[in-house]
Amino acid sequence: MRMNGADAILRSLEAEGVEVMFGIPGGAIMPTYDAMARGTTVRHVLARHEQGAGHMAQGYARASGRVGVAIATSGPGATNLVTPIADAWMDSTPLVCITGQVRSTLIGTDAFQECDITGITMPIVKHSWLVQDVKEIPEVMKAAFHVARTGRCGPVLVDVPRDIQESELDFTYPDTVDLPGWRPPRKVHPLQIRDAAARIARAEKPVLYVGGGTINGDACDELRELAETGGLPVITTLMGKGAFPETHSLFFGWPGMHGTKWSNLAMNTCDVLVAIGARFDDRVTGKLSAFAPGATIVHLDIDPAEISKLREADIPVVGPLKKALAELTTAIGGHREAGVPAPAAWVERIEGWRDEFPLRYGKGGDWLKPQKLMETLQEMTAGDDVIFTTGVGQHQMWAMQYLLTERPRNFITSGGLGTMGYGIPAAIGAKAARPEATVVCVDGDGCFQMTAQELTTAVLDDLPVIVVLVNNGYLGMVTQWQDMFFDGRRSHVDLSGGVPDYVKLAEAYGGVGILAENESEFESALREALSLGRTVVIDCRVDPAEHCFPMIPAGAAAVDMVEYEDPVEATP
Amino acid sequence: MKHTISVLVEDKPGALARIATMFARRGFNIDSLAVGPTERAGVSCITLRVDAEHHSLEQIEKQIHKLVNVLRVTELAPDEAVERELLLLKVSASPDRRAELISTSEAFKGRVVDLGADSVTFELTGTPEELDAFQELARPHGIQELIRTGRVGIARASAKKTRRLSALN
Numbered sequence: 001m002r003m004n005g006a007d008a009i010l011r012s013l014e015a016e017g018v019e020v021m022f023g024i025p026g027g028a029i030m031p032t033y034d035a036m037a038r039g040t041t042v043r044h045v046l047a048r049h050e051q052g053a054g055h056m057a058q059g060y061a062r063a064s065g066r067v068g069v070a071i072a073t074s075g076p077g078a079t080n081l082v083t084p085i086a087d088a089w090m091d092s093t094p095l096v097c098i099t100g101q102v103r104s105t106l107i108g109t110d111a112f113q114e115c116d117i118t119g120i121t122m123p124i125v126k127h128s129w130l131v132q133d134v135k136e137i138p139e140v141m142k143a144a145f146h147v148a149r150t151g152r153c154g155p156v157l158v159d160v161p162r163d164i165q166e167s168e169l170d171f172t173y174p175d176t177v178d179l180p181g182w183r184p185p186r187k188v189h190p191l192q193i194r195d196a197a198a199r200i201a202r203a204e205k206p207v208l209y210v211g212g213g214t215i216n217g218d219a220c221d222e223l224r225e226l227a228e229t230g231g232l233p234v235i236t237t238l239m240g241k242g243a244f245p246e247t248h249s250l251f252f253g254w255p256g257m258h259g260t261k262w263s264n265l266a267m268n269t270c271d272v273l274v275a276i277g278a279r280f281d282d283r284v285t286g287k288l289s290a291f292a293p294g295a296t297i298v299h300l301d302i303d304p305a306e307i308s309k310l311r312e313a314d315i316p317v318v319g320p321l322k323k324a325l326a327e328l329t330t331a332i333g334g335h336r337e338a339g340v341p342a343p344a345a346w347v348e349r350i351e352g353w354r355d356e357f358p359l360r361y362g363k364g365g366d367w368l369k370p371q372k373l374m375e376t377l378q379e380m381t382a383g384d385d386v387i388f389t390t391g392v393g394q395h396q397m398w399a400m401q402y403l404l405t406e407r408p409r410n411f412i413t414s415g416g417l418g419t420m421g422y423g424i425p426a427a428i429g430a431k432a433a434r435p436e437a438t439v440v441c442v443d444g445d446g447c448f449q450m451t452a453q454e455l456t457t458a459v460l461d462d463l464p465v466i467v468v469l470v471n472n473g474y475l476g477m478v479t480q481w482q483d484m485f486f487d488g489r490r491s492h493v494d495l496s497g498g499v500p501d502y503v504k505l506a507e508a509y510g511g512v513g514i515l516a517e518n519e520s521e522f523e524s525a526l527r528e529a530l531s532l533g534r535t536v537v538i539d540c541r542v543d544p545a546e547h548c549f550p551m552i553p554a555g556a557a558a559v560d561m562v563e564y565e566d567p568v569e570a571t572p
Numbered sequence: 573m574k575h576t577i578s579v580l581v582e583d584k585p586g587a588l589a590r591i592a593t594m595f596a597r598r599g600f601n602i603d604s605l606a607v608g609p610t611e612r613a614g615v616s617c618i619t620l621r622v623d624a625e626h627h628s629l630e631q632i633e634k635q636i637h638k639l640v641n642v643l644r645v646t647e648l649a650p651d652e653a654v655e656r657e658l659l660l661l662k663v664s665a666s667p668d669r670r671a672e673l674i675s676t677s678e679a680f681k682g683r684v685v686d687l688g689a690d691s692v693t694f695e696l697t698g699t700p701e702e703l704d705a706f707q708e709l710a711r712p713h714g715i716q717e718l719i720r721t722g723r724v725g726i727a728r729a730s731a732k733k734t735r736r737l738s739a740l741n
Contacts, residue, residue, distance in 0.1 A: 123597040124592060130585065147640060181582055182640045261633035306660040 001172075005134040006035035006165040009098065012141035013042050015173040018247045019071050020432050021098075022056040026073025028100030028473055029164035042069075045432060045461050050077050052454040053423040054084020057092045059429025060410040062185040063387055063437075067094040067148050068429065074100045075113030078159070081119060083419060088155035089124040090416025091239055092216055095155040101130065103163040117454075118159050127182075128157040134167035137328055139174055146177045151184025152303040153216045154488065185299065185302060188319035188327055196274075196298045197331030198313045200230065200419065203272035205294075205346045208232050209255065209284075212239025213277020214303060217321035218229035219373035220244065220408045223276065226329040231342025232348055235263045237278055239415040242405035252350050256284040258554045262353035264550075264558045269293055274298045277321050279418065280310040289409055290557035300324050359401055360549075360564045366520050367543035370395065370470050374402030376519065377468060378438070380526055385437045387412060387430045391423040391447025393477040395470035396546040399442045410437075421450030427465040428458050437465070438530065445471040445495050458512035458535040466529045467537045470546040480547045486563075496544070574603060575629050576648040576655060576725050578617040579636055587641040591618060594639065596617065600632050601625075603720030604657075615643065619724045652731035658721040659696040659703045664714035666690060673713060680706045691716055 003011070009032050011550035013021065015206060020043040023035040036044055047053035050072040050387075057068030072081050078099040088095040101107065102114040103457055118128045127147050129140045137160070144156045200206055214223055220243045227234050227244065233252045234244045244251055253263035253569070267273065273295040278284070285291040288310060299313035307316040317324050336342065356482040388403055389412040390396040396413055405411040427441035448469055458465050473496030483488050506513030514529065516522040516538050529536040549564040581587045590609060595602055605622040610617045611691050622632055633645050649654065663739050665673050672693055674684060680702055686693035696706055707718065 080579075118586065119589070122593045128586075132585070180642060181643045184692055206669075244602070305631065305638055308628070354607070 001170065002168060003171050004031065004166055004168050005036075005131075005137050005160065006031040006034070008134070008137040008169060009160065009165070009169055010035050010042065010172045012070065012138055014040065016067070016141070018042050018067070020045060020060060021069040022429065023071030024048075024050055024054040024073070024077060026077045026100065027163045028074035028102055029071065029098075029165075030075070030100070031162060032071070032098070032100065032160075032468075040394075043432075045428070045457060046161055048198050048424070048453040049124070049458050050080030051083050052451055052457065054081045054095070054097065055087070055419075055422050055425035055451070056429035056432070056454070056457075056495070057097075057572040058084055058088055058094055058229075059389060061093050061095060061431045062154055062426070062427075063430035064433035065122065065409060065411050066433070067096055067145055067182075067465045068439045069096050069098070071098045072100070073113065074102055074117070075115045078117035079115060079120065079390065080363060082124070083122050083155065085416075086124045087417040087419045087422065088412055091212060091414065092153045094153040097155060097157045098147050099159050100165070101156065101159045101161040101256075104132070104161045105163070117530045120146035120156060121157050122517065124155070125157050126154040128159065129225050130159045131164050133159065134164045134169045137164075137169065137177065138171060142174050143177045143179055147178065147182060152184070152213070157336050158551055163175065178487045182317070183370070185304070185319045188273060188324045190327075192315065192317045193324065193327045193331055196300075196337060197328055199296055199315055200232070200272055200274055201300060201332045201335030201340045204343055205270045205561065206230075206232050206272040206274060206343055207270040208234045209267060209273055209275045209278050210234055210236045210240040210243050211276065212237065213280025214240055214243040214321055215408045217277055217302060219256050219277070219321035219325050222322055222325035222329065224248075227333065229329050229336065230332045230521030231336075231344065231347065232233045232274075233266060233347055235282055236412060237265060237281070238400055238413070239276065241400060241411045241413075245406045246404040247406065248359065250347070252354065254400055256281075256558070257286070257554075258400065258548055258550065259284075260354075260359060260401065261357035261550050261561050262350055264552070265353045265357075268559050270295050272296045272298060274300070276300045276325070277302070279306050280365055285310070285332055286556055286558035286560075288553045290559075300328075336462070357563070361546070365543065366518065368516065368522060370398050370472070370546055371402060372519060372541040373468070373470065373540055373542060377442070378403050378405070378524065380523070381438070381440070387427070387434065387437050387439045388437065389413065389423045389430060389441045391429040391443045392418045392420045393444045393446065393475070393505060394472075394480065395442055395447075395476070396442040397548045398470070399456060403442070420444075420447045423447055424451045424465070424467060425454045425457075427467075428454055428461075428463045431458070431465055439556060440466045440468060442468050442470065444476060445469060446475045448502070449495075449500075455506065455511055455535060455537070464535045466531055466535075468526070469537055469539050471502065471539055472542050472546070477548070483547065484551075485553065502537055502539040506535075509535070511535035511537060514538045539571050545549045573629075575622055576653070576723060577620045577622060577633065577636070578646045578648055579620060579642060580644040580681055581616050581618060583609075583614045583616045583640045584641050587616070588618065590641065591636060594635055596730050598627070598634075598635060600716055604720075606722040606724045607687050609726070617724075620723070621723055646727070648725040648727060649731075651727045653680060653727050655699055655723045655725040656697055657700045657703055657723045658683070659707070660693065660719045661707065661710060662691050662693045662717040663698070663710045664688075664690060664716055665692040669713060672729060673710065676709050677706065682696065682706065
């Protein structure tokens with residue numbers, strides 16, 4: 001069918017089954033926006049900043065398991081997408097970014113709104129294309145979606161010069177991709193499974209260390225089967241949170257810098273550490289050379305380059321986790337039936353640590369404690385289909401510790417890149433993916449101010465989200481580090497001063513603003529927010545003196561955790 | 573420990589930039605790099621000499637192989653491959669010193685490709701070590717300009733099996 005390049009982009013998105021894209025128009029992408037005006041089945045959500053559009057696409061992808069699509073113009077539109085692309089790269093979120101580019105004849109001349117976005121993003125994309133001929137559009141779009149979602153998921157970029165959007169082609173969408181160099185593993189080696197199963201089944205102190213790859217690989221049911229068949233304790237990373245039900249008797253918390261002490265003790269005492277779609281991030285391991293000393297490492301991942309990148313794997317298992325875990329379960333089940341016992345004593349020992357080193361915080365004073373806030377949020381939403389998103393910092397870590405996630409894709413956060421401001425746009429994208437779910441963004445006051453403009457999008461595009469603003473008037477995590485590691489010299493972290501007025505700001509954006517200064521106010525505010533079905537910001541004034549514990553100081557061994565100090569004085 | 577890696581890539585825009593960017597980003601060191609066409613249309617070969625002191629060869633290879641345009645990654649082990657490099661060297665040579673230089677170059681199967689009033693330009697092909705040796709012998713005469721292509725290599729027919737790194741794991 002004869003059409004122009006812009007129409008071809010939309011027909012390609014439709015052929016891929018894309019439901020929604022997030023973006024902002026501008027000069028170089030105008031032909032494609034004009035094509036949207038002429039008609040498409042793909043919903044377009046108008047963000048207020050391209051970074052917002054990118055994070056919305058990420059939130060959509062994480063909540064749905066489908067590829068997120070963001071669209072922007074050349075130059076500043078494209079550079080504003082760089083943060084979401086980097087974030088998607090670090091957290092392996094499938095993302096297709098489409099950017100307009102200046103006319104082909106102007107490329108390289110420093111034309112208005114020209115920038116080399118394929119060059120800028122080269123280190124943070126799986127692949128990118130600068131379309132040089134309109135006839136390439138169908139095959140490039142097909143390849144872009146294929147690369148984004150196969151193998152280890154991640155972001156790709158398609159940069160389309162304006163004149164190419166305007167040129168004509170005969171459109172047919174290809175059935176297959178022609179990418180001879182892109183062959184992600186599709187099978188698992190049976191010998192690797194056999195070795196891994198034998199070692200795990202015989203382990204006295206095994207731990208399953210589960211990362212976000214398990215969710216990306218749609219392997220959460222298989223993970224549960226594996227844990228239950230083998231009687232194996234499960235610890236999930238921040239990105240893996242939700243991969244395993246957090247009220248399950250074999251669930252044992254979260255590892256790393258602000259993980260729970262019992263989890264870190266288990267990880268660092270185990271004899272067989274089974275990494276599943278996890279990558280030994282420094283925030284998990286602490287001092288790498290002191291991490292899980294003596295443990296046999298079984299590493300399952302779809303990305304061969306993750307095997308032995310940081311910690312030498314004794315038994316690598318490369319392939320799709322869904323298959324790998326299913327085959328591992330069968331093999332371990334065989335060992336169990338043959339009489340190799342499950343590590344019951346070890347599980348009891350971790351339970352003992354959990355009783356001995358629970359999460360603690362001071363309950364004194366009139367302040368609303370952020371941890372108490374999280375507990376209330378957990379209690380009042382338990383059992384409902386609630387998707388939590390977060391920004392980055394103390395509130396994020398408290399959310400990890402207290403919001404028990406029962407299902408995959410219900411806890412959405414920026415892990416690897418640690419992008420402040422991720423929460424609100426990600427929540428909007430998640431709402432677009434699953435309108436029937438309640439979406440709650442747990443945000444900090446620092447994060448909120450980085451992307452708050454997207455509340456407009458939430459209101460106008462009917463994607464209501466609840467923002468629980470954990471407002472301590474500080475860039476809290478930086479403050480905590482200054483207090484702990486910089487002799488308490490607080491440098492440019494004070495956000496208090498009554499500006500902005502978050503309640504009025506929420507109202508200005510067309511939402512509802514509610515102030516909560518203590519526990520009972522928070523409860524009633526949350527009850528109201530959950531019943532309204534509107535975009536609500538609850539400005540929760542929490543204790544500014546509260547720091548997030550336990551904590552492994554950067555570079556320290558995981559076992560050298562700093563715990564919450566008793567007694568905690570109420571802040572005057 | 574240094575290794576020679578032969579990388580077959582699709583001849584697409586940015587293919588070389590992607591490899592170079594990845595090396596820079598991950599802190600891998602490249603000693604030399606040579607790019608050229610192969611027997612297959614649309615496929616180029618990049619020969620990389622890498623220093624795997626701080627990163628394992630396996631990790632470097634896997635990161636290269638993740639790039640979408642990369643078709644194959646092979647290590648050229650020293651005893652199982654032929655490696656060659658080309659040198660162009662302009663050396664100061666007054667007429668009375670030329671004979672000595674030219675006879676030295678002949679020992680290395682070099683040839684004179686340009687003569688000036690006070691200089692001779694040699695072309696040499698050989699193993700990188702042979703080129704090093706000739707370079708040192710020419711140095712006392714006064715090297716005016718020197719350029720080397722970086723090594724290229726091919727597996728020997730006798731090599732039992734080319735170590736195809738990309739097949740690892």
